[in-house]
Amino acid sequence: MATQTEAAHVSVLLNEAMAALAPRAGGLYVDGTLGLGGHSEEILRRSSPDGRLIAFDWDAEALRRARERLAYFGERLTIMRRNFAEIAVALAELGVSGVDGILVDIGMSSLQLEHGGRGFSFQRDEPLDMRMDTRRGQTAAALLASATENELADIFFYYGEERQARRIAEILVETRKKTPVQSSRQLAELVARAIPRRFHPPKIHVATKVFQALRIAVNGELENLASFLADAPALLNPGGRLAVIAFHSLEDGLVKRALKTNQSLAEKIKRPMCAGDEEIARNPRARSARLRVAEKI
Numbered sequence: 001m002a003t004q005t006e007a008a009h010v011s012v013l014l015n016e017a018m019a020a021l022a023p024r025a026g027g028l029y030v031d032g033t034l035g036l037g038g039h040s041e042e043i044l045r046r047s048s049p050d051g052r053l054i055a056f057d058w059d060a061e062a063l064r065r066a067r068e069r070l071a072y073f074g075e076r077l078t079i080m081r082r083n084f085a086e087i088a089v090a091l092a093e094l095g096v097s098g099v100d101g102i103l104v105d106i107g108m109s110s111l112q113l114e115h116g117g118r119g120f121s122f123q124r125d126e127p128l129d130m131r132m133d134t135r136r137g138q139t140a141a142a143l144l145a146s147a148t149e150n151e152l153a154d155i156f157f158y159y160g161e162e163r164q165a166r167r168i169a170e171i172l173v174e175t176r177k178k179t180p181v182q183s184s185r186q187l188a189e190l191v192a193r194a195i196p197r198r199f200h201p202p203k204i205h206v207a208t209k210v211f212q213a214l215r216i217a218v219n220g221e222l223e224n225l226a227s228f229l230a231d232a233p234a235l236l237n238p239g240g241r242l243a244v245i246a247f248h249s250l251e252d253g254l255v256k257r258a259l260k261t262n263q264s265l266a267e268k269i270k271r272p273m274c275a276g277d278e279e280i281a282r283n284p285r286a287r288s289a290r291l292r293v294a295e296k297i
């Protein structure tokens with residue numbers, strides 16, 4: 001039985017991603033972002049009876065739940081707690097030199113956002129951790145305490161495309177002289193105060209971009225994606241597909257460039273695939289999803 005949380009996480013662009021990967025019996029695939037296992041389950045189903053999947057995630061809780069959900073596939077599924085940036089090393093450790101398709105669906109799962117307890121959501125009051133892999137790296141609270149005003153402004157501006165980045169950084173630095181900024185509610189309120197009312201966006205929460213920016217910085221998301229994109233093409237067998245679902249323009253820009261410039265890849269579609277109205281109505285998170293696909297020559 002699916003729990004409330006699992007039922008609530010809807011895999012984005014599921015049919016499009018499957019059409020892109022075209023899983024088949026006997027194939028070997030990688031899902032770099034297992035999450036709650038929606039895409040993985042579909043890859044395994046469509047590659048029945050003997051297709052195999054190697055799935056990575058760096059979040060222990062996601063792995064625990066996905067492992068339970070997908071246990072019925074038995075030995076067809078190998079799960080690893082790894083950063084997908086380490087795909088080349090991880091596959092080499094398994095003795096795998098080529099696979100028939102690789103998918104990544106980057107960003108956060110609804111489990112992390114709503115039940116993570118790690119300060120990903122501005123709608124909750126939780127400690128500002130924001131690490132998806134809690135084994136290593138600096139928490140968001142530690143970053144907010146140690147970065148200079150300029151560094152903070154750059155993070156908010158470049159990773160969040162937040163126009164009020166300088167002002168927010170200034171207020172943050174003023175605030176932390178008196179009280180450390182350690183909870184998601186505290187940060188959300190501080191951002192709301194820092195941005196003049198007339199600049200509050202009409203459709204999204206005023207702190208959305210700052211939270212996104214911090215999460216990207218804490219998890220090194222762009223660096224991980226860049227390493228992955230540099231290594232993944234060489235791991236594909238001829239005819240193998242690389243499918244990447246990105247959620248904001250910085251990521252999508254990296255993907256677009258990598259697929260265009262890598263000599264061993266041919267783009268399957270020129271424009272990214274997006275969710276239709278019906279999917280967006282069912283799952284608002286799909287609104288910003290962009291799927292790009294290339295094939296190994």
Ligand SMILES: C[S@@+](CC[C@H](N)C(=O)[O-])C[C@H]1O[C@@H](n2cnc3c(N)ncnc32)[C@H](O)[C@@H]1O
Pocket residue numbers: 009010011012032033034035036037038039040056057058059062082083084085105106107108109132224
């Ligand atoms: C959007 S969810 C994936 C949802 C999944 N496709 C599904 O259908 O359930 C993204 C997942 O990727 C994981 N993730 C993000 N960046 C990662 C990285 N660099 N290495 C490994 N896992 C990562 C997150 O922990 C999260 O569980």
